[in-house]
Structure formats: C-alpha cells, structure tokens
Amino acid sequence: MTTTTSVVVPTRNEAGNVAELLRRLVPQLPMGSEIIFVDDSDDATVETIEAEGRSSRVAVRVHHREPGDRGDGLGGAVAAGLRIASGDWVVVMDADLQHPPELIPRLVQVGVENHCDLVVASRYDGAGDAESFGRGRAVMSTWATRLTKAFFPKRLAKISDPMSGFFAVRREAVDVSALRPHGFKILLEIAIRCAPLRTTEVSFHFGRRFAGESKAGLRECVRLLVLLTRLWFDTTSGTRSRMAGFAAIGASGLVVNTVVLWFLSGVLGLHYAIGAVLATVASTVWNWSALEALVYPGAGRTTTVRRFTAFGALNALALVLRVPLIALLVEAGGVNYLLANLISLVGLFLARFAVSDSLIFRKPATSDAPTPAEVSVTTVSEGAPSEGTGAERVVPAVARRRMHEGYLRYRYEVPGVATIGSEVPLPELQWFLTPFVTRGPFDIEIRVGVVGRLRGHVRFSSDGGDESTYEEHLGALGANFRIEMGDTIHVTAGPLLEHSPHVLYTNIVEALLRFLAVSRGRLLLHSACVQLDGIGVMLSARTDTGKTGTILRLIREQGATFLSDDMTIVHPDGTAHCFPKPLTISHHTLRAVDSRGLSRTEWRKLRLQSRLHSKEGRQFGLRLSQMNLPIMTFNALTQAVVPPPKYDVDRLVPCDVVHEVAVSTLFVIERGENRIEDVPRGQALDELIENTDDAYGFPPFSILAPSLRIGGLGYEELRARERVLLDRVLDHVRVRRLVRDDFGWPAEIRALLARDRAERALSAPALDLSEASALVASTMPAPGELLTTPLANGNGNGNGHANANGNGNGHGADMTNGRGHRGQPEGNEHVDGRAVLPDRWREIGPLHAGESPA
Numbered sequence: 117m118t119t120t121t122s123v124v125v126p127t128r129n130e131a132g133n134v135a136e137l138l139r140r141l142v143p144q145l146p147m148g149s150e151i152i153f154v155d156d157s158d159d160a161t162v163e164t165i166e167a168e169g170r171s172s173r174v175a176v177r178v179h180h181r182e183p184g185d186r187g188d189g190l191g192g193a194v195a196a197g198l199r200i201a202s203g204d205w206v207v208v209m210d211a212d213l214q215h216p217p218e219l220i221p222r223l224v225q226v227g228v229e230n231h232c233d234l235v236v237a238s239r240y241d242g243a244g245d246a247e248s249f250g251r252g253r254a255v256m257s258t259w260a261t262r263l264t265k266a267f268f269p270k271r272l273a274k275i276s277d278p279m280s281g282f283f284a285v286r287r288e289a290v291d292v293s294a295l296r297p298h299g300f301k302i303l304l305e306i307a308i309r310c311a312p313l314r315t316t317e318v319s320f321h322f323g324r325r326f327a328g329e330s331k332a333g334l335r336e337c338v339r340l341l342v343l344l345t346r347l348w349f350d351t352t353s354g355t356r357s358r359m360a361g362f363a364a365i366g367a368s369g370l371v372v373n374t375v376v377l378w379f380l381s382g383v384l385g386l387h388y389a390i391g392a393v394l395a396t397v398a399s400t401v402w403n404w405s406a407l408e409a410l411v412y413p414g415a416g417r418t419t420t421v422r423r424f425t426a427f428g429a430l431n432a433l434a435l436v437l438r439v440p441l442i443a444l445l446v447e448a449g450g451v452n453y454l455l456a457n458l459i460s461l462v463g464l465f466l467a468r469f470a471v472s473d474s475l476i477f478r479k480p481a482t483s484d485a486p487t488p489a490e491v492s493v494t495t496v497s498e499g500a501p502s503e504g505t506g507a508e509r510v511v512p513a514v515a516r517r518r519m520h521e522g523y524l525r526y527r528y529e530v531p532g533v534a535t536i537g538s539e540v541p542l543p544e545l546q547w548f549l550t551p552f553v554t555r556g557p558f559d560i561e562i563r564v565g566v567v568g569r570l571r572g573h574v575r576f577s578s579d580g581g582d583e584s585t586y587e588e589h590l591g592a593l594g595a596n597f598r599i600e601m602g603d604t605i606h607v608t609a610g611p612l613l614e615h616s617p618h619v620l621y622t623n624i625v626e627a628l629l630r631f632l633a634v635s636r637g638r639l640l641l642h643s644a645c646v647q648l649d650g651i652g653v654m655l656s657a658r659t660d661t662g663k664t665g666t667i668l669r670l671i672r673e674q675g676a677t678f679l680s681d682d683m684t685i686v687h688p689d690g691t692a693h694c695f696p697k698p699l700t701i702s703h704h705t706l707r708a709v710d711s712r713g714l715s716r717t718e719w720r721k722l723r724l725q726s727r728l729h730s731k732e733g734r735q736f737g738l739r740l741s742q743m744n745l746p747i748m749t750f751n752a753l754t755q756a757v758v759p760p761p762k763y764d765v766d767r768l769v770p771c772d773v774v775h776e777v778a779v780s781t782l783f784v785i786e787r788g789e790n791r792i793e794d795v796p797r798g799q800a801l802d803e804l805i806e807n808t809d810d811a812y813g814f815p816p817f818s819i820l821a822p823s824l825r826i827g828g829l830g831y832e833e834l835r836a837r838e839r840v841l842l843d844r845v846l847d848h849v850r851v852r853r854l855v856r857d858d859f860g861w862p863a864e865i866r867a868l869l870a871r872d873r874a875e876r877a878l879s880a881p882a883l884d885l886s887e888a889s890a891l892v893a894s895t896m897p898a899p900g901e902l903l904t905t906p907l908a909n910g911n912g913n914g915n916g917h918a919n920a921n922g923n924g925n926g927h928g929a930d931m932t933n934g935r936g937h938r939g940q941p942e943g944n945e946h947v948d949g950r951a952v953l954p955d956r957w958r959e960i961g962p963l964h965a966g967e968s969p970a
Contacts, residue, residue: 119228121149122287123207123220124197126190127165128156130211134164141217142172150175152201153211154193156186190281191297191305198292207284208302212325215282219320223284226318232523233289233313236303237320238277241541260340264304266467267344269611271308273539273564274315274525278304282320289313298343308347316525345466361411362469365403373399400431412477422570426476426590434464475592524561531693533633533640533685536625538562540614543762544621544697557604560628562620565608567596574746576819584823586816588746595748597624601825605632616752618760623748626683627817628826630808634838635827639686639845640695642808645779646676651869652692652777654684654849655861656807657785662859664699666785669862672769679774681765682811686779688841690848693776698762747815781850781872783865788855792868800851801843 123141127134134153141151153165155178162180169176179196186192194208205224209215219237227235240261261279265272272278283303294309295302307313376398381391404427408420524537528548536545537558568575568587578584582601588594595613597620600606605628613620626640633640644655644667653676657663663681670676678696685693765771784795784803795803812818824831852868854861 119205119224120203121145121205121207121220121224122197122201122203123149123151123209124154124194124201125151125209125211126154126156126193126197127161127211128190129159129161130157131159131161131164133211133213134161135168137211137213137217138168138172138176140213141220142174144217144220145174147174150177150201150203152197153178154197155180156190156193188297191295191302194302195292195295195297195305198287198290198295201287204287205284206287206290209282214323214325216320216323219282219318220284222318226316227284227286230316230523231314232316233286234307234315235284236275236277236280236315236317237282238275238280238317239320239322241276241317241319263467264340264344267347267470268308269614270564271311273614274317274523275303275307276317276541278307285313296346298346301340301343304343304347314523316523358411358473359469362407362472363465365406365411366465368406369399369403372402396431400428403431404428407472407477419570423476426570426593427472429590430468430471430476434468471593524558524563527558530629530685530695532636532638532687534559534629536560536562539564540609540617540620542617542621542625544618544626546698546764547694547696559632560605560607560625562607562609562625564611564614565598566592567598567608567610568592568594576816576823578823582825584820586748586820588749590746590749593749594746595619595752599624599628599820599823605826612749612752612756616756618755618762619748619752623751623814623816624820627812627820628824630812631824631826631831631834631838633685634834634841635829637688637841639688639838639841641684641686641804641842642682642811643684643686643782643804644681645679645684645692645694645777646670647679647774647777648674648676648866648869649873651781652690652779653865653869654692654779654782655785656782656804658807659810659813661785661787662861663785664701665859666861666865668699668765668769670865671765671771674862674866677772677774678765679777686845688844690779690845691776692779694773696765696773698764699768701761701763701768751814779845779849781852781869783852783854783861785861786853786855788857790857791853791855792864793853795851795853797843797846797851800846801839804842804851805839 123145125137138151145151151169151172151174153161153176155162155165157180162178165176165178169178177200179200181193181196188195197208198206205227207220207223209217209220215237223235223237226232257279261277264278279301280303281301285306290306290310295305296309297305307315373395377388377391377395380386380394381388386394404424407427408423524539526536526538526541527550528536528538528542528545529550530536530545530548535558536542538561540562542562567585568591570591571587571589573589575587576584577587583598584601585596585598587596592610593612594610595616596610597613598608600608607624607628609620609624630640641654642656644663646653646667648670653670655663655666667676667678667681671678679692679694680696681699682697683695685695687693765773782800782804784800784807812821822831824834826834829837854864854868856864
C-alpha cells in the first residue's frame, strides 16, 4: 500500500525562503503528497506561496492565521496543520532550509519500515551536528535540551534532541485535541502528551538559514520554561500543590538561613564563612522537617535517616552547581548576570523539586490494578506490528515490563560476537551500528530503569541463578544496574548511566561482550592491531603504557593501516578483526596526535580531559573504590560532566581501516631499560590474559564476574576456554617483548619486521638474489648507524638472537654499550667491542640488478 505524506511548514515572515524551499522540497515527495503552509506572517509570505505553488506537481495549501489566533506561537501553527493534514505521515519542518528537505523520504521510510509512530531528525544523535549555531546559541540549546530531559527522563529517554523542529509522525498516533501548544517546541507536546509512542531518530546536519532572521530569542526561552512547567503539572498527579508547598518552605528556609547567619556572625562573632556553613545546615534541617510534616507526611518509601541524607546531599550539590551555571550563562551564553542568577535559581529549584518529589519523598505506589500475573497481553516480536491473531498468553512481570518499554533504537552487530539492542547510545560501538538491520531478539538488551534503593554501603546480590544486582549508596540516583542472564542478557541501567554511556559500556557491556565472544569461539583481547607492510601486528600492554600513542605513530610515521586500539576480535587461527572504538587520548598520547584534525576549542578541552582521565586519575579512583564509597556513581558523574577525550582514529591521524588481517607477530610493549626478547609461550599466555584483565580493573567487574553464566558456562569455565582459545592463537603468532625508555616503539617495530622479512628471504629454498638484495638492503643501517635497542639472549622459539658473545641460533645484535648493529648470526667477529655485519651480509647487501655474489 502506498504511503501518503503531508508536509507541515509553519511560517512567519518567510517570503524570502518560499521559492527555494519548494524548489528543493517538491522533488522529494511522491504523487499524492501535500504541502501545508500555516502562516502567521505580516509580510508577503502568503502571496509568494500562492505564486510559487501554482506550478507545483504536488498540492500546495495555505492556512493563514489572523493576529488574534497566533497566541500559541509556532507550536499552535503546527497543531493547526496536523488537524487539516490528510497524509498517513505528517512531516514537520521549518521554512528557513536549516532542515534539509532531502531527508524527508528517509524519515518516512524509517518510520514505515520499523513500525514507529515518531521519527525525530536529531542534531545530537550519531553523525548529526549543529555547527551553524554560534557559541552562545549552542550553549543555550545544549542546556535547554538537558533541562528538558531532566524534567522527563523516562518519556524522553529515546529522544536525544527533544528541541528539534524537524520530525515525522504517523497522523493516527497523534491526538491533536490533547495538545496545548505554547511557543516553538511542538515536538515536546507530542512526545509527552501523546505517549507512549514508538520512537526512533535519524541524524542530520542542521544547516544555515537561507534568508530572513531567526525567531529564537529570550521570549522563546521563557516560553520553554512555561511549557515545561505546564507539561510537568499536567502529566504528574497532585504536583501543583506539592510544588507550591515546596516553594513556600524553601522561601521560609531563606529567612531561617539569614537569621542564623546574623546570629552566629553578628552576635557571636564567628567568621562569616563558618557562619554561612552552619546557617546552611540549619536551613536544610528546617526545610526537611517542614517538608516531612507538611508536604510529604507519612513518606514511607525509605527510612528517615536516608531521606534526610539524600535531601542534604541534594542541597549541597545544588549549591555547588549554581556558581558554574551562572558563569556558563554569562561567559558563554552572553546572558545578563541578573537574568543568569534568576535562571539558576529557578532551574535548580525545579530540579531539586523534581528529584525530591520523585525519588526522595515519594511514597510506595499503591494500586487496585490486577497483578502482572493476572494481566493478559498479546506477545509480538520486537518492532513488529500486532496481527490480531489472538495469540494471547499470561506473561510474568519482567517480560510484561520489557514489552511495554518496547523499541530499542540503538542496534549494534559485532560480527561473530554479539548483537546488541539498547535504549542508550553506545559511542564505543558506533562502527557496528546497524539500526535497521537487526530486529531482535538481541544477545544483549539494555534498558533504563530504577534499580535498588538508598543504602549505607555498596551491595552486590545474586539470586544464585540468572539475576544479579549492583547497588550503591544513592539508590535510584546512583549508577546501579541489574543483569538477567539467559539466551538474551537483559541489562537494566539506572538513569545516571544513561547520561554516562562510556561508564555503562566499559564497566558492564564490554565485560559481557568479552565472555560472549569466548562462548562463540572468539577472543576479545585487550590489544591493539595494525597492518604494517602487509603484516598483521598486535600490541599488548598494561593500561597507560603508551599503546595508543604507538598505534598513532605507526600509522602517521610508518604508514600502517588501522584495525583496533583497545580491544581486538581474534579468531583461533590468528585472524584479527577490526574493532575501531574511539581512541582515548591520555596526556602522554598528545604528542602523537595530528593537531590539524582538531579545532582550537577541542585542543583546549583535550588538555583538561587528558589529565583528568589519566593513569593518575584512575589510580585515585581505584583508591577510592577500596573505601565504602559509591565509586561507580562518582565515575559516572565525572564522565558526564567532563567526558573522556575520545576521538575516531581518522580525526587524529589520516588513515585507512582494514577489516581483518592474519597476525604473525605480537609485541608486548613495556617501559624500562631498552631490550628485546622472545616471550616463552606459557609466559606469553599468562601475560596476555593479565593485560586483558587489567582493562577491567575498575569496579564493579571483580564482584560482577563470578556471577556470569553465558552459553551454559560459568565464569571459571569461560576463563578456561578463553585460555585454550588464546593458546591456539599462539600457534600462529610470534610474541616478543619490546622494552623502551623513550617511547621509541614504532621505529623499532618497523626495523624488526624488516629484519624478519630479510631472514625469511635468506632462508627460502629458492632465493631470488635481486629480491633478497632489496629485502636485506632495507634492513641495513646507514653508514655508522646502530640499532638503538639491544637484543636479549638468543633463546626463543626458533628465532633467537645473539648476545654479546655472538651466541644464538638466529640473527640479532649485541649488548655491548647498549647498542648493536642489525643482524648478528652465530660466530661473528667483534671490532672495538661491537658486533660487525657478517661477510655473507656484506656480499649480498650491495648487489645491484644483473650482478651476482662473489
């Protein structure tokens, strides 16, 4: 059946944009579509639409609103367009061409193919951006988005850009009579008042205005605050009276604070700073006591002590946030300081009320509704429409909740490892994003929900079967999560983790991926991998050794192509598959970054980020984790405020990505006195596992791991299988330790690979002399050049190295004075205490085409 489309374009004094808009818009629409302009203009916009629309191959309609009908703003114009639209799908867009008309077919296609009700064009999802914003508008837009999502964290969990004015909606899914538009943000009205809607997003580039002036301004900011407050009141039962009481008690607390400060400092003579702290404590106790007695009597959700502790912590956090919020509005947003102060007071008041009302003082829910086991529902596949087959059955509470929460918008497929469906974007898996390929069920499903309650210590509980729960002190405010094992692994992440997806991925999801890979005969090895001169090379190291910088320099200086930096998918036959996560840039890695790939602002941010997310920062976090502190919550908050410095590799250095390569050599890189040595197989096995475990050293992996059960295997069985798989990999890979005291690994790796090629050429049964000459010449030092890393004793797996006495069964360099020439087979002579190239190499090295050796 053909899907018809109506495009609703609200206009106000957009005469200069109409002709260009229709020129680009009409070719994107199939026959039977319509374009509806809802006009609030005082210029010649209507006349221009009528003139330009006469030659259009699709219907162009104009609905002009008189001045008295425009009080509800642009949102009201859209609502009017929705009432008269006749298409199956309605696309809403602005007339200024900042919304690209070319994206409209994609929006409708995504909605139809995935059985969605709402498809949002997002500036903040995936490849989307709003680079056309000035600095001030960008800051205001970001904070408006965060404030809006803070008001409605669950309803807007699947919408990264609730401020967007560009979206497609299935007409029958919207009850226009339920809308009460006010200002620009009609998408908010639809998403909140018409919930639940099956929602997804498509990223887009927010362009520059074609003509005319933007209508955004202070008036629209005020309208947004009014709209948020109205939506909050209208969608939350009993909120109006509780909010009024909260505000009145807060005002009385100001009086108490002022009187106590006057008494302590003015009468008793205490220093004003000490007096201010004690006055704050007094007003907090006053506010909490009044709220308990008057606004939330009989609040029995948690104990009195826990409610008071949470309320005090919330007030302290609000106090800490006010000053930087004001500074941000004034310095970055260009807002007057008095207005910025007012915005901070109102915004933090609303945030404090929302948290207090919904989390701290909320009473246990009571309902006369039947229990989940009594409710009959129709079971349908994720993303598929109900066929009305009557295939009804009773399902348990967990399954009922999952079906209600439904659509998982972010879908990833890691080849040979796992499929993942998530309500939260996982930037580390962006390479594997396949949003409209996999419908599920997924191997891992991630949803946001409330987990745990306030408690006095970190708690990990397991029912001895398939369900495990991690809880920290702050209950629903903290970084809690629940994992339910099975054919599909269900992860329920606390709301805080939604705003810190890096912590969600690194601390939970990647650990699951590691052992899912093992259960399927693959390894997810903590290592980096490149292809250099056609050879697959892996690097393994302890965290913060310098592996990322080495990879970047191998690409930039040695011409390597990229597969992975942090984790590599490895098959037992030694084949490595790309896992191109964004690279984390620590302070010592900055020297390897191509500065031309980043803006000045990014460089300034990178200097701060790289120090905070450094080895020292992690060590400090690990020390805190040994105390009874909510360390994962601290980690999530830190990374939400100061995100880790992560960049795709091609932002840092120009490079290509290779999908797979056969690995033949692996270097364990370390810092220390310069040396090279082969690593015995058993030792290599231990060290590679240890280095992988080191990547999961931050809590809560150590307490989570023993409860894992994947593919019928427990944790210890999975580790044993991982070791067997890695042992099979080592059948194909030579492992060497490369120790440097100067970060000089890249050039050394290139030299060692060249030497390996020369050795293979010299030992080949039918040696082509000209080819051998070229290979050996590439490994020869320039006159007077010495290899900078000495080789350790020549005991190894068939490719030993000579020591200072010339012993060994391969080639190498001596240990004299810490330096040696390239290539030193057994029995070579020494000159002035240094190994000299053997005669055989001197004979072959200078060969030219057509010559033969002496």
